[in-house]
Amino acid sequence: MTSRFLLLLALLLGSAPALADATHYPLTIQSCDRQVVFDQAPRHAVSHDINMTQMMLALGLKPRMVGYSGISGWKSVTPEMAKILDGLPELAAKYPSVETLLNADVDFFFAGWDYGMRVGGDLTPQTLQPLGINVYELTESCAFVMKRPAASLDDTYNDLRNLGRIFDVQDRANQLIASMQAQVADIRQHLPTRQPRVFLYDSGEDRAMTSGRLGMPQALIEAAGGRNILDDLETSWTRVNWENVVERNPEVIVIVDYGEVSAQQKEQFLLNHPALQSVDAIKQRRFIVIPYVQATPGIDNVLAVRTLAQGFHAQ
Template identity: 75%
Template sequence: MIRSALLAALLLVAGPALAEATRYPLTVHSCNREVTFAKAPERALSHDINMTQMMLALGLRTKMVGYSGVSGWKAVTPALRKELDGLPELASKYPSVETLLNANVDFFFAGWDYGMRVGGDLTPQSLAPLGIAVYELTESCAFVMKRPPASLDDTYTDLRNLGRIFDVQARASQLIEQMQQRVASVQQHLPAQRPRVFLYDSGEDRAMTSGRLGMPEALINAAGGRNILDDIEASWTRVNWESVVERNPEVIVIVDYGEITAAQKQQFLEQHPALQSVDAVRNRRFVVIPYVAATPSLENVEAIEAIAKGLHGA
């Protein structure tokens, strides 16, 4: 047992150091496309807080001209605000083609419904003729292709591919291994019972939430719960309150971001007339996670730890 633990520790240290350097031209899969890089990008733009965080964690700040889609949603944490200091935000919400051209961007890290929209002006197809390569957030591929339910492998895949694209595989491997170890630590102590969980993002007339194709599905599963909407073939989507009541969640996970605070969201749920019979509301069982942790990011681990504690008390 001691020998196995020692070997695992040695592999953790040695693994990243043994990562091979990228050989260009490099071709990677991005959703239902293949993207080829003649060299590592030098003027990258990341969209949204989660993808920006990945780039910074990989040590790619010097390869970035900036980021977009953060301050417009008030989704930045104090820690990340410090990391972003000095890095320009090129658009507070959605960047335009002109935004990218004016900054001479050569690489755009975004996703479907994370800066890009099907049929919109900003897509891999519209940017390719302009010499701008696009890598799509793996979880978001559900908007443009059929794919299995979201999993933590989606986040690991993005880190691994970014590592290859920018020739920082050692750092990517290290981040992935650290995440995997923390997730494994949580799962060692999970009971067999899987409480019913509803994720509440926002919305009053209808609830913005996540089906089986969004990252919350993976987070709830990893934390030992069951997403009450795990039969919905959708990523981020809206549902009627009747569906929530019918499925009777035992715990509600609130995504904290925007002008409406998590406390205000909880108060809305507690006072909603239709939800008074729901177990989570009756027992006041709420878990709060920040937006960045609810979307594919390094903070997925923090979300899993927080949800597991809320579900199982450990």
């Protein structure tokens, strides 16, 4: 969360698309490979992870929420984010349980696969729906449960649009989407034609946690005028051998900053890794750091595209 988040919200007061029709319930929403029916707007919602919590707060949904989960256990909360979260309880520092949601009388859970839910786990749409809890799945994460195209910024726009319909705040959602689209279009208007080879490093020492074409970093790198060196991998967040990185010889390395290992420590690990010494990005010390909240689907994707574009094409 940065001051740019507040700027983005301020833009909602500017020019906007035509007013949308109000939601008529019951409402059917496509969520991954499921259709979810809402008889009314949720009144006791919970969001999981910092990116999805940001989306809901940006849409003015705090009064409809009973809490959030999965933030303090993984990422630091900025002072700006703390102010916005004030008064909203964190139900679980990492992963909530079914009992946690039931005890909070939750009727809506916004999460994703590998973002609070795992295939075959205790907390899934299939386990929660019979308990009266509707689940909306983060679009980008659908790659874990179904075949889908490469990740794009449209995934984030789709989530905002669907949340707008579910909670009957379509106008606010449409204005936010239009603002984000305009900012990305402005960035792309000034990009050179050459696309540098880019490797995203999330974490890991024996093997590297990174993203193939189905993860949001693919969309961010592409929108910023770069080329993900792993854009041929039909996978989302995944691990690869360092030999794969060396063979594809990235010119720029993007480091995701979160967790106990700092971005500076990650950079030093890469610089000292014996197998990477022939890689152009290592030899030229070309690193770009973005926080976790920008690397995952959400309203800060625009900030990531701007930062990456500036770093990719710096003279």
